[in-house]
Amino acid sequence: MRFSQLLIPTLKETPSEAEVVSHQLLLRAGFIRKLSSGIYSYLPLGLAAIRKVERIVREEMNRAGAQELLLPMVQPGDLWKESGRWEKYGPELLRFTDRHGRKSCLGPTHEEVITDLIRLNVHSYKELPLNLYQIQTKFRDEIRPRFGLMRGREFIMKDGYSFDASEEGADATYRKMHEAYHRIFSRCGLAFRAVEADTGTIGGSFSHEFMVLADTGEDTVVICSKCEYAANMEKARCLEPPAISPPPLLALTKIETPGKKKVAAVTEFLNISAKELVKTLVYMAEDKPVAVLLRGDHEVQTVKLANALGVNTDNLRLAEDKEIFDTTGTPSGYLGPIGLTIPVLADNELGRMHNFAIGANEKNFHLLNANLHRDFTVQTITDLRQITSEDLCPTCGGGLELTRGIEVGHIFKLGTKYSEALKATFLDNQGAEQPFIMGCYGIGVSRTVAAAIEQNHDKDGMIFPLPIAPFQVILLNLSPKDEAISAASSQLYDQLNKSGIEVILDDRDERPGSKFKDADLLGIPYRVMVGKSFSEKGEVEIKDRATGTTLNLPLAEAGAKLVALVHDALAPPQ
């Protein structure tokens, strides 16, 4: 395509509305434009990048034996009532009434619709397994959409759903999807990790998130520096502390700590480390109080706590000061486990702590030399805390690193949650009715483009991995008024087009400086310059956007060289 004929409204200034770099660059490079809050138009270059991701997704899903279909975006409320989500799903589910008064919603996801389709059309184990996917615009009415394509209201997703007759079959399908996702994000040219994710309250199932690694990511990812282990914070298991032979237990001692309530203030006052103190937090779980004991420098992982209590995270929150006083009789800041009448859970780490400080359950007092079992007991001792970079890998014992990531994919073994709710069954090989065993597999397609930019950019603009770049080559005609340069540019342009290379010819009547700036901004992997050195030596310059390396070579050789470079960059993963 010729730049002069394309709609690429680049901007010189960074729009003030854009907080994150992908949002800024997508706007500046003319890839997207906002229509309304969280809703964007994809302009030709933005759409081209999205289509690249879609194509890779499609090829790898098909290779893994999945079939593409397309389900409606407008869904009947009745199906959501059957699954129980009409009430449970928050206001992100955009509900409306059609002209005939029927309750409907805009699909944020399609478990209900696909389960309904399968229960009506598939009846025997002989027709299984089935793995179906679609690539579609979804809508979630986010309360605070932001970050451009990272958290929009309208976005493009690949969502897939599998139906198996047995647990083993469902597990095999899950593994196939895990592999397909690896291939997809590898082929997109992204640095990513598949991390173990929490499965919430659905028992016996498993889940992985695929995270594009980027400093600007919203999520923290735990990665082992030695083995393949990776998990998100909700899931990352803290190793149980090794048993140690206890030191002599000292006598419990009450000490006045006037006005010292926070861990930092108490430990400074007592001249001890936060590792020598146990803090007592109170949570309200389904409106009932529960105490949580934790080493002073550790933090509660809410999802782990919710799982330990068997409640939904939506029904779990820190108690307010008044609630703490009402249930324990102690003001917040001086609470301790001795004599507590509400349920008490302790983090595993307490198992190797001795002679630690705790609250004295009395205003302005703490206790020194407290010991579990001797001075108090707990109902449960388990993994309740956020993992830290001081922890060791739960798989191999190696060192852990905490890094930032952007979730672009999620695979989930659903089990029979939806098939049971919607009574979707098949006849097994004994003629007995069984619920389908399901999995679901999502990829944020438009989000992947944003994540690729978060991971790959510099101060001048985006740096697209070639497989998902909207164009592979940008060819700059630096003197459109010079006949020889223009002829050479056109000749190379035609040659590249014929070789199947996706090339933009910048034929605009603009200064070279502005063409360089736009080429950098758009992040096209290879920039070819036809200018002065062509006039002087018959040479053109190829520049690699990512490395900045340049290569000067005769016009006649440039086409073949670019074909080879593009070909190498598209080589499929091992």
Place this chain on the structure above:
Amino acid sequence: MRFSQLLIPTLKETPSEAEVVSHQLLLRAGFIRKLSSGIYSYLPLGLAAIRKVERIVREEMNRAGAQELLLPMVQPGDLWKESGRWEKYGPELLRFTDRHGRKSCLGPTHEEVITDLIRLNVHSYKELPLNLYQIQTKFRDEIRPRFGLMRGREFIMKDGYSFDASEEGADATYRKMHEAYHRIFSRCGLAFRAVEADTGTIGGSFSHEFMVLADTGEDTVVICSKCEYAANMEKARCLEPPAISPPPLLALTKIETPGKKKVAAVTEFLNISAKELVKTLVYMAEDKPVAVLLRGDHEVQTVKLANALGVNTDNLRLAEDKEIFDTTGTPSGYLGPIGLTIPVLADNELGRMHNFAIGANEKNFHLLNANLHRDFTVQTITDLRQITSEDLCPTCGGGLELTRGIEVGHIFKLGTKYSEALKATFLDNQGAEQPFIMGCYGIGVSRTVAAAIEQNHDKDGMIFPLPIAPFQVILLNLSPKDEAISAASSQLYDQLNKSGIEVILDDRDERPGSKFKDADLLGIPYRVMVGKSFSEKGEVEIKDRATGTTLNLPLAEAGAKLVALVHDALAPPQ
């Protein structure tokens, strides 16, 4: 793909809900399933056919210099208020309020959104022309959705919009789109005609509908048997009747016609032909009465009448008997033009009629030998009637044929309707602000698949034109338990896949009869049978679904033959 692994839920019975053949066959062949009224899931084969159409559309739009983008489906109400359509568009526009109370709608079309995008991002004539399109799921809340994919509420459309700096530019863009549409429907393998369409109240503009010809079509199309002329009924111009030298004018004679009100009854009673009678109809145009004179056997064309009156068809209707009596003092059935005080329009045909019968404006009486100009005058004499197969081509004078069609595409020169309403302007080469001159170009993508089936089917099922068939070849392994036959089937299947042929291998453990039935139902262009004659003579049979012709040849030659057949069928149009 293997049939056994695909979701193709074929049905033996025709579902009672389906009235038209495309709807029946799409359901029976497992191409679509209804989710709710007018909303369908596209199963793998249905989606595959749609994707074929999409691909042809995309290739031809790109070839014509259009650029693909993707606009949001959820649109802000404010933009529609700016264009005036928030109020004017009926309840087909699905309106809703989001969680923040903002009025929004589901996009049935995108004139507002694209005009807004362009006014914000394009400012100079140097950036024009621009031609942008998208392929997208649209929603129109039809009151009575029916006929499956023919008139759904949710459907897939290609909609394109062009922006030009001059009328000549806009006309050239229009012609390019006309050509692109010709190529698109030719490449789809469909019999179609581009017909002139009415442009309604937007003056100075033009419009063509692309009609797939099918006996079951909802629309009537007028086609010249000699030249290229084709038009829809609204647009088809009736030639002005040739001037004739008038016969002697006879004396006006009143005659009793007791109880004779309808044309048929009056002419039978008077023993004259309907061609010798002028009927007087009363319409309410924006609630004001107006009389229309027409030869007895002719019918009013409402759009022509609305255009002659300068009103919208929505504001034009036949008057009720009471309204006729109230405004003329004459009971319905005996009305005539003499002495009428309301405006009177006459169809051109009256120009050559003499000594005709009319109503006497008195119950139970008519007049014989009435004559225009002598006995009464009219305000306007123009083309107001439905064309008939007795009319002649307005371009070449050849014979006309009335045939049925299904509208699958529509191109329209919009002019400045939307750019003026939304104040979308650019600076011309004199530095003056000008509204963009727009065109819009739609293709019903999912509807094209339905239209293809309406045009191409027989009692056994669909007959897909190869370019839009979900698969090109269906390979029947007639004895999955026979090792030699299965090996030969697999070998040919692999060979075809490697040659890029889209092939389904029917590997199911089913009787041959049921495989034949399904192959016919699915309408795959070439059916290959590996069965008894392979065992006996090493031969397979290739059958052409459309012609029924069969060809027996050795297994080793079948692959190359199929490649050649598919290649020929995909040859691009001249």
